[in-house]
Amino acid sequence: MFAVIKTGGKQYRVAANDVITIDRLAGNAGDVVEFGQVLAFGEGDSATFGAPFVEGATVTAELLEQGRAATVIAFKKRRRQNSRRKRGQRQLETTVRITEILTGGAKPAKKAAAKAAAEPEAAEKPAKAQKKTEAAGESE
Structure with a gap:
């Protein structure tokens, strides 16, 4: 088509x-x-x-x-x-x-909509985890 x-x-x-x-x-x-x-x-x-x-x-x-x-x-x-x-x-x-x-x-289709919605959440999580590890490293 x-x-x-x-x-x-x-x-x-x-x-x-x-x-x-x-x-x-x-x-x-x-x-x-x-x-x-x-x-x-x-x-x-x-x-x-x-x-x-x-x-x-x-x-x-x-x-x-x-x-x-x-x-x-x-x-x-x-x-x-x-x-x-x-x-x-x-x-x-x-x-x-x-x-x-x-x-x-x-x-x-849900896969296209879900992919668009999931990417911003996935991008935020590593940034938060990285900040926690940096803060833990500075306190030692």
Whole structure:
């Protein structure tokens, strides 16, 4: 099954387990995001198209990494005028893996939601344990 989603002013044709690079989204690696602007979804001849969006359809994805694109150089030169300008631009981008294409108002799978909820708790526990061991070491 495929879906066409809209994000960052662009449209992407995606399927489950696709890895795509899109414009920057807020979040950290491992976070789960939902794309609510689904323009079409389906399989083969049984595709459903929205006007402009399909009601009740969402696409969930997991953030893999935040990064920057390759440098794009803008170079301008006016001949015989001793005038030239060189500028570089690196666009911020996010790499995501599509996990599910949901239709009919369905909710994301529990494993994706549970994974997002469990990671912050797991990250806090080692930090607390580390503080306790440091405090015990200083008191000796």
